[in-house]
Amino acid sequence: MDVAEKAPVEATFEPLVQIEMEMETFLSNWHHCDQLSTFIARIISHNRTDPVRHANFFSSALNELLEVSFRGGSPDGQIGCAVYRHGRTERVKLTFPCLSRQRQFFSEAVSNTRREDALTHYLDSISTGLTPSRDVVFLDLAINFDAQIRLENSAPPSITLVVDLPLEGVVS
Amino acid sequence: MSTAGLSIPFKAEFDVNSQEFSLSGVVRPRSIDEIAVNISMLKEAIDQVRGVLYINVKRLVQMNNTAFHAFARVVLDACQAKPDIRFVIVTSSVVGWTTRMFGHLNKIEPQITIEVYDSKFYPGQSFVENTSFISILRTQTKMTWRHERTILPRHGMRSGITMADICCGIGDFVVLVQKEFQPARIVALDHSKASLAYARDVAAGFGITDIEYTYGDASEMLLEDNQFDFVSCRHSLQIFNRPDALLAELYRICKPGGRVYITNEKNSHCLGEPRSQSIQWTYNEVAKLFSHFEMDVELGPKSRRYLADAGFEDIVVESFMVTNLDGDAQDFADVIAAWENVYAGEMSVKRGDSSEFIQRFRQGFQDHILAALHPKGYAGWPIWVASGRKPR
Known part of the structure; x- marks a missing residue:
C-alpha cells in the first residue's frame, strides 16, 4: 500500500466509563437523556481542569446524542454508551439499535458535518425550521462543540456513533 | 442510579x-x-x-x-x-x-x-486582579490563617465534609484548609481566570490534585442546590455591589443543616500607634473610597444582619485582629504598602482626587507601616467572622 493511503495512526483512548441499558427501558422515559448525560458528565469531568464547566459542556453534547438515539432508536436490544479519553479529548461511543432506513440517514447526517458549507447549512436550518432535524443536531455538535463525528461498523440492527469532543481546550 | x-x-x-x-x-x-x-x-x-x-x-x-x-x-x-x-x-x-x-x-x-x-458585578475586582497583587494576597491569607485555623471548627469546619470556597481568589485558603482539616471534597470558584491559573499552579506544585477549581460567577453559579456542608466566602461580600444576591447564592448551594462562613472587614477600624489620628483619617477615607465604587468595606459588623435577612439560623459572629505582633511585622508592613499602592495609587486617582488629598491619604498608610515596624508600635487590622446554619 502506498504510504499516502495509510490510515492515520489512531490515538490510544483510555476507557473512563461505560453504561448499558435495555433500549426498551431507555425509551420508556425521555428524561433518561438528561439524567444519563448529567450523571456521566459529572463522573468523567471530576479530574478535568475546570470540572464544573467541563461537565456542563460535556452534558450538553452527550444529551444531544442521547436524544438522537431516543428519537431514532428501536426498542429491541441494548443501548451502550462508553466514554474514553485521550489528552484533551473525550470520545463518546454510542451504540443503539435502529431500523435500516435510519442507518442511511445517520450516514448522510454524519458526512454532512464534514462538508465545507456545514456552517451555512447549520444557519439555514436555524432560520427555516421550527424544530431541529436530527441532521442539525450533528451540525450543532461539529460547529458549537468542535466535535468530530463518524460511524463505526457494528452488527445490524445496531449502529455506533463515535464522537470526539475536545472540550478541555474549549472550556479552558 | x-x-x-x-x-x-x-x-x-x-x-x-x-x-x-x-x-x-x-x-x-x-x-x-x-x-x-x-x-x-x-x-x-x-x-x-x-x-x-x-x-x-x-x-x-x-x-x-x-x-x-x-x-x-x-x-x-x-x-x-x-x-x-x-x-x-x-x-x-x-x-x-x-x-x-x-x-x-x-x-x-x-x-x-x-x-x-462580564465582571461588571465586581467593580472592585479589576483593582486586585493584577498579578502583582498576588504575593500580597498570599501574605494576607498567611496572616489571617493564624487566627482562622482555630476559629473555623467553631463554625462547622471538620474533616470529611464537602465544602465550597466561593470567590476563592488565588486558592491559598482552600490549600491550607485541605492540609489542616481534610474535607472530603473541595470546590473553589472564582471569576478571575488569572487567579485560578495561579491557584492551579500552586496546587500542582504542592502535589494537590483533589481541589476542583472552577471559573464562575458567584452571583450566577452553575453549582446545584443543597450540595455543600460548608460554604466559605472570605473578604468578598464587602467588595460586591449586591452582597444580598451573593449571599442568596451561598445559601442556595449550602445543604440544609450546613453552614455558610463569611469574613469581612471594617476598614475604618484599622488602627495603629503612634500616629493614630493620621491612620484613622486615612482608613475612614478608605471606606468612603470603596463606597464610591459601590463596595462596603465596613460590612464586617453587618454580617449578622445580612445572614439573618438571608434566612440563616444559629448565627455565630466573632472578630479577630491581625496585628504586627502576630508573626513577621514586615509582612504586615508589606500588606499596608500594597494597599497604599492600590487605594491611593489607582482607586483614588480613578475617582479624580486632588494631589493634596492623595498625599494626605498616602501618609496614613505610611504611618500605619511606621506603627507596624516601630519597636514599641502596634498596628492592627480587624476582621469579622460570621456563619449561619441553613434551616433543615
Missing part, C-alpha cells in the same frame, strides 16, 4: 420595566409543546417592548436543540415583522456554549446582538 435533584428547574420570566426576558435552569423538552407557555411569554414580551428587548440567558444551564430552535424561531420571525426592535442576548462567559450557540443568530439577523456578561 439516583439522579434526583440533578437538574436545575427551568424558569422563564419577563420584566416589563427592564424589558428583559430571562431564561434560567435546564430546559431539555422532547417537543416544543412542553415549552409552549414560555414561547407564548416571549411572543407577548416582544409585543410589549419598545426599542430593545434583552434576552438574558446568563443562568441558562442547559438548553437542547429543540428548545433553542423554538426560541430562536420566535426572535428571528420578530426581526422580520418588527424591524424597529433590537434584540440583545446576554450570555455568560461561564456557560460558554450559550455564547457559541446564540452567537449564530447575529449572523442571520444583524438586529440580534450578543453581549457576553
